[in-house]
Amino acid sequence: QxxxxxxxxxxxxxxxxVTISCTGTSSDVGAYNYVSWYQQHPGKTPELIIYEVTxxxxxxxxxxxxxxxxxxxxxxxxxxxxxxxxxxYCYSHAGTYNVFGTGTKVTVL
Amino acid sequence: xxxxxxxxxxxxxxxxxxxxxxxxxGLTLSGHWMHWVRxxxxxxxxxxxxxxxxxxxxxxxxxxxxxxxxxxxxxxxxLYLQMNSLRAEDTAVYYCVRGGExxxxxxxxxxxxxxxxxxx
Numbered sequence: 001q002x003x004x005x006x007x008x009x010x011x012x013x014x015x016x017x018v019t020i021s022c023t024g025t026s027s028d029v030g031a032y033n034y035v036s037w038y039q040q041h042p043g044k045t046p047e048l049i050i051y052e053v054t055x056x057x058x059x060x061x062x063x064x065x066x067x068x069x070x071x072x073x074x075x076x077x078x079x080x081x082x083x084x085x086x087x088x089y090c091y092s093h094a095g096t097y098n099v100f101g102t103g104t105k106v107t108v109l
Numbered sequence: 110x111x112x113x114x115x116x117x118x119x120x121x122x123x124x125x126x127x128x129x130x131x132x133x134x135g136l137t138l139s140g141h142w143m144h145w146v147r148x149x150x151x152x153x154x155x156x157x158x159x160x161x162x163x164x165x166x167x168x169x170x171x172x173x174x175x176x177x178x179x180x181x182x183x184x185x186x187x188l189y190l191q192m193n194s195l196r197a198e199d200t201a202v203y204y205c206v207r208g209g210e211x212x213x214x215x216x217x218x219x220x221x222x223x224x225x226x227x228x229x
Contacts (some may be wrong), residue, residue, distance in 0.1 A: 001171045002151075034213040038154070042172060045204065045222065050217035089154050093213035097168050098144070103153035 004029060004090055004101035011107040012080045018105045022073040022090030026027035034093035037066060037075045041086045050075060082108050111135035113205045114151065118223030125195050125227070131205030139183040142208035144216065145190050147201035147225075157165055158190065159212060166212075167208070168175040172198075195227045 005023040005102045012018040022029065022037075029035055035053050038046035048057055050066040053073060063078045073092070076082050090101035113136075117129040129145070145157040158169045158179040165181050178191040188205055202222040208214055 003155075032213060036215050040154075045219040048215055048217065056221075057215075065183055087153075091154075091156070097170065098156040098159060099170075100146075100154045 001097055001099060004099055004102040005089075006090060006103070006104045007084060009105045009107065011109055013080065013109045014080055016080050017076060017078045018080060019074055019076045020088055020090075020106070020108060022075070022101045023094075024071050024073075024092055024099070026071060027071050028071075028092040028094035028099055029090075031095070032093045033068065035066070035073040036069060036091040037064075037073075038089045038091060039084075039086050040089065046089065050059065064079055074088075077096075078083075079104070084108060113207065113218055115203065115205050115219035115220045115223035116146050118203065118225045119229065120226045121195055123179065123196060123227055126191070126193045127195065127225060129190040129192065129203055129205075129223060129225070132192075133186040133188075133207075136207070136218060138181065138186050138188065140210055142210070142214070143179075143181060143188045144186075144206040144208055144213050145179060145198075146204045146206050146219075148204070149198075149201040152201075155201075159208065161212070162186070162210065179191070195225075197227050198229045199225060199226075201225060 037050035040046040144159045158181045177192045204222045205220040207218040
């Protein structure tokens with residue numbers, strides 16, 4: 001039940017793209033297409049932005065996209081905006097449990 | 110208003126117990142898996158526990174197994190987390206989270222959280 005591994009930080013200028021990786025194992029990320037991504041602004045509760053690897057809940061801009069290859073999932077934020085500065089967490093179903101990633105702080109330069 | 114409201118947090122000594130509650134308002138819990146997620150001050154999100162729609166299936170993260178018990182009362186629209194043998198490392202904001210109809214379905218509603226502080 002180890003946390004999924006994410007880079008501690010990522011950054012980009014407005015309009016650029018940033019990609020965050022989420023590395024798990026063949027028991028979690030690699031085993032299921034049930035990876036979600038959450039965005040959390042300081043002092044706020046997390047908000048779901050991607051589910052089932054690539055799906056976006058209604059209301060989430062299409063600037064946010066997800067993908068997966070093997071044991072690693074990725075979140076790409078295209079056309080970075082100031083309001084995208086936040087913490088991002090991946091989350092995976094793992095059969096008998098669920099597990100979050102370590103979190104990535106995205107800074108908009 | 111649609112919301113999940115947690116209660117029961119507070120300051121407790123190491124080795125002590127607390128029972129968290131999560132009451133649903135304006136939304137149903139029955140038919141949904143429910144989760145507890147915690148976040149230590151300045152730290153990341155950690156999945157703690159989940160319970161099936163009917164309460165027949167429960168699972169926990171390794172660090173709380175044998176100490177925490179999740180339960181639910183669908184008639185009262187309330188989720189619970191009984192926390193025993195509390196340790197300093199259990200200090201965190203505890204969020205109640207509504208999942209989907211299956212354990213792997215995404216979450217939709219989060220409560221605002223209740224702070225648990227374990228300290229002497």
